[in-house]
Amino acid sequence: MNPTVVLVHGAMHTPWIFDPLRERLTARGIASRAVQLPSSDPDSAAAQGLTEDVDVVRAEIAAVGGPVVLAAHSYGGVPATWAAAEAGQVAELVYLAAFALEAGTSMMEWMGGDFPPTWIHSPDGLAVKAGDAEESIFSGVDPALTAQAVERLNWQGTRAFTEKLGAAPTGVPMSYVVATEDPALPPAVQEEWAARAAHVLRVPSGHSPHLSHTDDVAGLLAEAVARAAAQE
Template sequence: MNPTVVLVHGAMHTPWIFAPLRERLGARGIASLAVHLPSSDPDSAAAQGLTDDIAVLRAAVEAVDGPVVLAAHSYGGVPATWVAAEAGQVTGLVYIAAFALEAGTSMLEWMGGAFPPAWMRSPDDLAVKAGDAEESIFSGVDPTLTAEAVKRLNWQGMRAFTEKLGAVPSDVPLTYVVATEDPALPPAVQEQWAARAAHSVRVPSGHSPHLSHADEVADALAEAVARAAATGS
């Protein structure tokens, strides 16, 4: 049975962000679904944290009939890493310009204890949002698509950044898609994480290759699915 690709969005995003990529996956005969993480919410008071994201993502994986390849963008790499470590159905993990943190580390610790200067805190101090998304998150993306994506950005719950990653997988094949022109997550850091992966791909994109280079990312995911299917996992 071919694995299903379960897509995990980044901070402030919603599953909508994967529409172009899911279209490409469907054209390649690959089943996919995109999970909404509760740490991203239009209401800052309702935005939850990493452990809540873990619970939702784990439930989504367990609801799939058959093996799963997790594919995560940006912050989504953190809950995806944890779930891949604990869910036996996960037969592959693909990082798309995503955070591949060490166990016991939080996003905020990795960021040096401070958010980027252009990020905004919500009035209730429970969440944050990028104020420079056009340049940092969506650089190189079609302007019309960028405008729609910025309009759809949510608040990201503070606990998504302060809660620590609880586990990392030891026996799940990893693929890293490096965005070589990423202004948000330095390509040099991505390369360090890619060096620990069994497979890596380089895409000449900014921080959202699933939008600007959807075909290349779909190809990388198709290869990960084919590898997982071939191993009979």
């Protein structure tokens, strides 16, 4: 069975953000799925946390019924890391300018205990949203695509940031896409995480390489799928 790529979006996003990448994968004959994380929701009161995100990723992996290349962007790296630690189907874990935290760490701890000053807090205090998404998340992305992406951003539940990562895989091969011009997640930090990866791709991208350098990312994922298929 050919491996399936399971895509995990970042904070505030929806699976729509991967549509251009999935088109490239389909053109290469690669099956893909994209989850909707429950921590991202149009209703701030409905936005959930990391543990619910992990459950959704874990269920999506199980639903494939075969080997999976698990690819995550930004915050999505946190639930993907946890799910990969518990799912034997994950043949490779791919970080797309994503957080590769150590087990026992939370996003809030990594951020130094507070949200970026440009972020907006929901009136109920249960969720946040980036107030400068055009510059921080979508720098270098086509302006028309950026406008569509910003319009689709949801509230992100604060528990996604305060809950600690429960587990990290030890035997799963890892690849990392370093966005060398990322204003949101420092490239130097990405390089530290990428040092643990078996395969590294560096692209002159902002925080969304899957949108600004879609073909490059699709190529890396195709290589991961080929490696996973060779192991079957």
